[in-house]
Amino acid sequence: MPENKEKSLTVDKEWCKGCGICVAFCPKSVLEIENGKVEIKNFDACIQCGQCELRCPDYAIYLGGNR
């Protein structure tokens, strides 16, 4: 994990339904949908705002965790 980040970003692909809400409202374009599931494409750009976790209807992405 980069030193400037307090928290990691965790995705549970089994719960992700690929709606794309987190991708659309991420202010730093960290995320993409790939094969119907969210992928963390640019974690370096993540500002840890938690907008993805706030609006994930499936609880499939969140700040923190080890995955």
Next chain:
Amino acid sequence: MPSGLVNQYFRTQNLAHIWCPGCGNGIVTRALVKAIDALGLDKDDVCVVSGIGCSSRAPGYLDFNTLHTTHGRALAFATGVKLANPKLNVIVVTGDGDSSAIGGNHLIHAARRNIDITTIVFNNNTYGMTGGQYSPTTPTGDKGTTAPYGNIDAAFDLCNLAQAAGASYVARGTIYAANQLEKNIIDGIKNKGFSFIEAMTTCPTYYGRKNKKGNAVDMVTYLKEHAINKIAWEKLPEEKKVGKFVIGELYSSTRPEYTEQYDRLIDSFKKGV
């Protein structure tokens, strides 16, 4: 491993949930859980009651005392729970059809009594579970499977309805502005009386597809662009309000609460003996 919040308050063995991709119900449910967490309520002191419909599936995923009841009757069951144990924080999770059509009478009378229940209406403008029939909140002109040429009914303004019927706290939020929705739910739970919170959510599968509203992201963007906070709303000229709607705390007042009045009545008889 799910997030700490989900682990603490959800029945994770029942997840992933049944709601469609892009359905906003999960966002409203999370806002509710965040509100309960922020208030520091003990899980045993919370009872979540629902009726029938997509939204009413929520208590099945929540690790509180929960009741999944009959269509439209969540508030009737919740009234019983609250009178039996007034110390419980009773929260009703319901949909637009469940609360204002099938359970419309229960809603207005719970509001009239000002019973200390917090009601959260997941308003997706349709009956999602049964296949997209139009509901009392489907905007005029919009389509449903039972309104293939467009709905000619006027839609309910649920917040105005609840306020007129006597609710002592009324707010509206959206799944885009989920933080503000959480704050309104906190204030609703804190209010000693009937609290009504309308959460505008998305149904991309039925309402969205039938009305060509685009995908889930388009529908959330619509809520972002058309919801205006109350403070800004009050300064807007009337012509700029057309097609938009107001969010935030819309009404708050203090008046006698039902279970307290009931206890007072019982006490008056005890003193008479």
